[in-house]
Amino acid sequence: MAYVAIADRDTHPHDPDTFIxxxxxxxxxxxxxxxYAITAIFVGVIALGLSLxxxxxxxxPDSFSLVAPNEYYQYVTMHGMIMVIYLLTAxxxxxxxNYLIPLMCGARxxxxxxxxxxxxxxxxxxxxxxxxxxxxxxxxxxxxxxxxPPQAISEGTPGIDGGIVLMLVSLIIFIAAFTMGGLNYVxxxxxxxARGMTLMRMPLSxxxxxxxxILGLLAFPALLVAGVMLLxxxxxxxxxxxxxxxxxxxxxxxxxxxxxxxxxxxxxxxxPEVYIVALPAFGIVSDVxxxxxxxxxxxxxxxxxAIVAIGALSFVVWAHHMYVSGMNPYFGFFxxxxxxxxxxxxxxxVYNWILTLWQGDIHLRVPMLFAIGFLFTFIHGxxxxxxLGNVTVDLPLSDTYFVVGHFHMVMGxxxxxxxxxxxxxxxxKITGRMFHEGLGKLHFWLTLLGTYSIYLxxxxxxxxxxxxxxxAYGDTDFIPESAHTMNAGITVAALLxxxxxxxxxxxxxxxxxxxxxAGHNPWGATxxxxxxxxxxPKHGNWGHNLPEVHRWPYDYSVPGEKEDFIPQTEPARADAxxxxxxxxxxx
Amino acid sequence: xxxxxxxxxxxxxxxxxxxxxxxxxxKPWLEQGIIEEGGTTKVPAPRVGLWxxxxxxxxxxxxxxxxxxxxxxxxxxxxxxxxxxxxFNTGLLVLGSIALQRARGASRRENLDSLRLNLTAGGxxxxxxxxxxxxxxxxxxxxxxxxxxxxxxxxxxxxTGLHGLHMLGGLWFLAQACLSAWGKPKTSTVMEIxxxxxxxxxxxxxxxxxxxxxxLLFGLFLST
Numbered sequence: 094m095a096y097v098a099i100a101d102r103d104t105h106p107h108d109p110d111t112f113i114x115x116x117x118x119x120x121x122x123x124x125x126x127x128x129y130a131i132t133a134i135f136v137g138v139i140a141l142g143l144s145l146x147x148x149x150x151x152x153x154p155d156s157f158s159l160v161a162p163n164e165y166y167q168y169v170t171m172h173g174m175i176m177v178i179y180l181l182t183a184x185x186x187x188x189x190x191n192y193l194i195p196l197m198c199g200a201r202x203x204x205x206x207x208x209x210x211x212x213x214x215x216x217x218x219x220x221x222x223x224x225x226x227x228x229x230x231x232x233x234x235x236x237x238x239x240x241x242p243p244q245a246i247s248e249g250t251p252g253i254d255g256g257i258v259l260m261l262v263s264l265i266i267f268i269a270a271f272t273m274g275g276l277n278y279v280x281x282x283x284x285x286x287a288r289g290m291t292l293m294r295m296p297l298s299x300x301x302x303x304x305x306x307i308l309g310l311l312a313f314p315a316l317l318v319a320g321v322m323l324l325x326x327x328x329x330x331x332x333x334x335x336x337x338x339x340x341x342x343x344x345x346x347x348x349x350x351x352x353x354x355x356x357x358x359x360x361x362x363x364x365p366e367v368y369i370v371a372l373p374a375f376g377i378v379s380d381v382x383x384x385x386x387x388x389x390x391x392x393x394x395x396x397x398x399a400i401v402a403i404g405a406l407s408f409v410v411w412a413h414h415m416y417v418s419g420m421n422p423y424f425g426f427f428x429x430x431x432x433x434x435x436x437x438x439x440x441x442x443v444y445n446w447i448l449t450l451w452q453g454d455i456h457l458r459v460p461m462l463f464a465i466g467f468l469f470t471f472i473h474g475x476x477x478x479x480x481l482g483n484v485t486v487d488l489p490l491s492d493t494y495f496v497v498g499h500f501h502m503v504m505g506x507x508x509x510x511x512x513x514x515x516x517x518x519x520x521x522k523i524t525g526r527m528f529h530e531g532l533g534k535l536h537f538w539l540t541l542l543g544t545y546s547i548y549l550x551x552x553x554x555x556x557x558x559x560x561x562x563x564x565a566y567g568d569t570d571f572i573p574e575s576a577h578t579m580n581a582g583i584t585v586a587a588l589l590x591x592x593x594x595x596x597x598x599x600x601x602x603x604x605x606x607x608x609x610x611a612g613h614n615p616w617g618a619t620x621x622x623x624x625x626x627x628x629x630p631k632h633g634n635w636g637h638n639l640p641e642v643h644r645w646p647y648d649y650s651v652p653g654e655k656e657d658f659i660p661q662t663e664p665a666r667a668d669a670x671x672x673x674x675x676x677x678x679x680x
Numbered sequence: 681x682x683x684x685x686x687x688x689x690x691x692x693x694x695x696x697x698x699x700x701x702x703x704x705x706x707k708p709w710l711e712q713g714i715i716e717e718g719g720t721t722k723v724p725a726p727r728v729g730l731w732x733x734x735x736x737x738x739x740x741x742x743x744x745x746x747x748x749x750x751x752x753x754x755x756x757x758x759x760x761x762x763x764x765x766x767x768f769n770t771g772l773l774v775l776g777s778i779a780l781q782r783a784r785g786a787s788r789r790e791n792l793d794s795l796r797l798n799l800t801a802g803g804x805x806x807x808x809x810x811x812x813x814x815x816x817x818x819x820x821x822x823x824x825x826x827x828x829x830x831x832x833x834x835x836x837x838x839x840t841g842l843h844g845l846h847m848l849g850g851l852w853f854l855a856q857a858c859l860s861a862w863g864k865p866k867t868s869t870v871m872e873i874x875x876x877x878x879x880x881x882x883x884x885x886x887x888x889x890x891x892x893x894x895x896l897l898f899g900l901f902l903s904t
Binding site: 204205272275276277279280281283284285286288289290291292293294310311312314315317318321322325329330331332333348349350351354357358361389393394397398401641642643644645647664665666 | 691703704706707708709711712713714715716717723725726728729732733735736739740743744747750751754755756827828831834838
């Protein structure tokens, strides 16, 4: 295990000099972060393309014959799995986690750089295995992204031959990659912070990523257990999850297993997974709002407590995904209660974001627009979550488009808006150039309004009782003509939103080539990553001397100061309130 | 899922205890100037990394145990005859753990001979344990207990296999410690032994932990 000294140093020993060691087999956390981000966005675009294909089928079932029924299920499955795991988890933790943790904590790199590099390459392998399933006989699995047995490995489900095996193998590889990365993120936050950077001086982005990583390290093993056991059921014919049953009129070889057991395991991972994605997003939004409103985050301590509380509670709400599974009804009562309790710290965060904006000097730059957009979509998705968290409301809505609308609002659109906020916010630091403001604003408005016109109507469809997971509805009495029209409208909106994303890619490429030079701190931000001697930061981040941290990360618009921000590295003022609590311990 | 609930609660309680009490009471907006926070520089990062990894291992085996308990309550569960060889293997692993503990003591006392001997013995005993486990598998298949015979058999193979894989991973790091111990000249100074010391310490902690997990697993097999 390589161990990078975190002390000051005169030169950069072992600086990579060849193209390969600098950009391919790189151990620099910033390069690894970009590798992670590019790979994740690449698979994300594939998943977006799949969603367009099945949306065309849903919106215009009679006009297009792009998708056969079994392909419809395969595309839905791959869309879900890629977006949740291979895009969002990898991008927030592997991408932003890698980039931000060492820079925001004031470290030269992750504490285990070699393992960090390995983490990316193993992740890439998992992506390749996943995508390979498109090319095996029978194609990828069409079991739905939750992969519930028995249907996931029963005759008749698409991808029963190679697809499901590759999916499970890919997940297992992904978990190995995540564990390697996760050990790094947690240990770096705990052990490699700069002098003066106490835990309570860390920006909320780091707090969110840190707690999310702990959740991931404890929750992914549940997916591993479920994956390994399902793989054995499929490949060598054990009966962990497979019950005795008839398939095509004949008894199958399995018997005695419990499908509900799989659901428990899956959701013991699956619910913390929601917060593995959400907590980094919460943290990043807090920082973006604070910087662009030129105001300290409202209730920093409360925000940290809320992140920790949400992380803890997220382990005891999993069965609210299983109200319709046939489990003991008393469970439902317990899990509905914990689900409503977790809304408390979450609502607290939302209030604090809004209060941060209150009377702030708000600059509606592109990252700020995305962050404020997130507030809308997250409040919206959170409120419909309260509907679904109650057993009696969930039962009739569970198999309808209401769930699709809720889930995509809270877990799809919201994190993606934060991803864009973060990319636009840190783009000047990552590349040294500014992006095109006008193009970015156009991208924001098209994305926000477009996604709203996709997912808001889905709630109405759900309340009408339109079932999800159907390939085509045909002429069904209870579905009025207007619902079909609405469905077509949703598809048109989805096409527009997808097309609007090209603005983002055009903006990135244009700005890389022609963008204005950014300078080291274009937003006037206080946190350490904006105080690096070079922009973009070089290998080792800090030049000769490590930064020293003298204050918390949110000193914006401090009364009586010349500038409206004070960097964390700025020494204490002579008339500062003495540091009573710690004065004794430092002597 | 009682056990995993308990496990989650325990982990969370530890986390909350660590952070809430020690740090989360601070009022960072009032405090300026350098604050030294203990721990960030005193504890070597690999040690923290190992403990975080052990938490992951705990989660993995804890969940498997939970599933084992749930699945064993079903009517088709037919417990298998645990091979007597497992007792012998357990003895090997205990001895391996003791050897590594002695190696750790030797590295502290800078006794290079004893360090080399005990490290090598620890590695050999662990390899013997792994071979013993494979022989136990062989005995089971000869007796007609295959992976697909019954979930009880399947669990036995998975859990012993998974534990074996973790030991194998540990052996990789033990081999590195061994190589660096044997690579030192006889006349090594205190400073030169110091960098082996951390490796030996981490290996011994990992071995004790995997021994503990094995004892719990063995108890689980015996009790059902």
